[in-house]
Amino acid sequence: MNRKSRSSVEMNDPNSRPAIGGPAVDLAEYDTILLGFPIWWYVEPRIVDTFLESYDFTGKTMIPFATSGGSGIEKAEHSLQTHCPKAVWKKGKLLNHTDAAKWAKTL
Template sequence: MAGKTLVAVFSASGVTKKVGEEIARIVGADFFEIVPKEIYTDDDLNWMNKQSRSSVEMNDPAARPEITGMVSDMASYEKVIIGFPIWWGVAPRIIETFLESYDFSGKTIIPFCTSGGSGVGRSDEEIHKNVKGDVKWEKGTQINRSDEAVIKKWLDEVL
């Protein structure tokens, strides 16, 4: 079915999930939460601890945390809006796991991020390298709360 949109998000604290659910509601899109096989604890997410799980993953370009569940019919989507928190200036490694798990050929990918400090930065371009095939990319943006007016303004630019 042409024109279907999927909103896929990874959210460690719930902020990105809330924004993604609002985007899905506004667009009338399907929603998929990228859930790690091993859920991140507060200790795992302590970016000040160089031995924390998130620090170790982000310092290893080959790290690919496992995901629980799959999008059942990725082929049916024309557009995929992908959301993630910014970790170390880029998307978490689990986003690379997700992007490398599907064929996005012929699709439009529209990234958005949430962040407590930094903006989109290089995260937008960084995730391009994980996608094989002929993909149309829309420019990513930062949206930190489920503000309908802000989301609609951005969607008008990218959809």
């Protein structure tokens, strides 16, 4: 709720693209990508948009999953597809109070 907090500053600016640390990912190793994040103001945090815009996801199967304080994942799913239209998006899953590893094994 602090308007000067990092999350407030990032989420108030749709063009914010926080940098991702660490080495780049070699996408050639992956056909299917499980993309997990906390819901921030009904959508994915901007750093997830940084990720989506940093690589060519053409033809990759993407499965989003999220945690939240109660909001659904639908608005985030729409936003993800807008930021990364070339991926093949599968239905996402809200994993509040759920065993994520167990869910992943059902895919």
